[in-house]
Amino acid sequence: MATNLYDYAYELEHALRKSNEFIYLKQMYAAVENDQIAKSMFDAFRNVQMKLQQKQMEGLDITETEVMEAQEIANRVQSNEKVTRLMEAEQRMSTSINELNKIIMKPLDELYGFINR
Amino acid sequence: MATNLYDYAYELEHALRKSNEFIYLKQMYAAVENDQIAKSMFDAFRNVQMKLQQKQMEGLDITETEVMEAQEIANRVQSNEKVTRLMEAEQRMSTSINELNKIIMKPLDELYGFINR
Numbered sequence: 001m002a003t004n005l006y007d008y009a010y011e012l013e014h015a016l017r018k019s020n021e022f023i024y025l026k027q028m029y030a031a032v033e034n035d036q037i038a039k040s041m042f043d044a045f046r047n048v049q050m051k052l053q054q055k056q057m058e059g060l061d062i063t064e065t066e067v068m069e070a071q072e073i074a075n076r077v078q079s080n081e082k083v084t085r086l087m088e089a090e091q092r093m094s095t096s097i098n099e100l101n102k103i104i105m106k107p108l109d110e111l112y113g114f115i116n117r
Numbered sequence: 118m119a120t121n122l123y124d125y126a127y128e129l130e131h132a133l134r135k136s137n138e139f140i141y142l143k144q145m146y147a148a149v150e151n152d153q154i155a156k157s158m159f160d161a162f163r164n165v166q167m168k169l170q171q172k173q174m175e176g177l178d179i180t181e182t183e184v185m186e187a188q189e190i191a192n193r194v195q196s197n198e199k200v201t202r203l204m205e206a207e208q209r210m211s212t213s214i215n216e217l218n219k220i221i222m223k224p225l226d227e228l229y230g231f232i233n234r
């Protein structure tokens with residue numbers, strides 16, 4: 001039965017790889033990768049995001065300077081069409097992944113929901 | 118294409134629901150639910166786990182008393198066969214879910230791996 005389960009996962013993986021969302025995301029990544037300015041903006045934005053997430057996870061306070069720095073980079077990034085298209089593509093992919101997860105995890109959600117009533 | 122993607126997810130959900138791992142997990146949950154002693158041990162163990170996880174997420178220190186309390190409950194729980202079987206079933210299910218996720222997320226892992234080279 002376990003092998004069968006993995007077969008279905010491989011079929012979903014294949015469908016994901018061929019999906020419009022994923023193909024579009026790859027194209028938008030390539031567009032940013034091949035543009036030095038877009039690439040450095042995107043990297044800077046990602047680094048600030050990761051730094052703030054890391055601090056949050058460690059329960060550390062985020063300073064006013066850091067909030068302002070993040071906002072400044074976010075504003076700059078929004079002026080670059082390639083980067084904003086990539087961020088939209090990532091957002092769309094992430095929404096699809098969340099919906100896929102919700103579908104797949106339904107049996108477990110039901111079981112835990114029943115238990116925690 | 119998006120509809121198609123969800124079709125594959127629904128097929129995987131269906132397979133998960135019919136899998137040996139999931140059916141066994143449901144049975145082990147029912148066994149604990151129907152045994153007052155096992156149920157209260159399991160609930161106590163889960164509560165302590167959740168409390169410690171919550172503190173970790175908030176970056177708070179876990180006291181020596183809390184570690185000892187958690188260990189004491191873990192020891193007690195290990196003496197109950199129904200609870201240990203349920204915990205093993207959960208562990209097995211969780212391992213399968215992780216492997217399914219690894220398979221499904223491969224396209225995205227490859228894309229991000231390529232980008233972050």
Ligand SMILES: [Ca+2]
Binds near residue numbers: 007008011
């Ligand atoms: Ca198949």
Ligand SMILES: [Ca+2]
Binds near residue numbers: 124125128
């Ligand atoms: Ca189908």
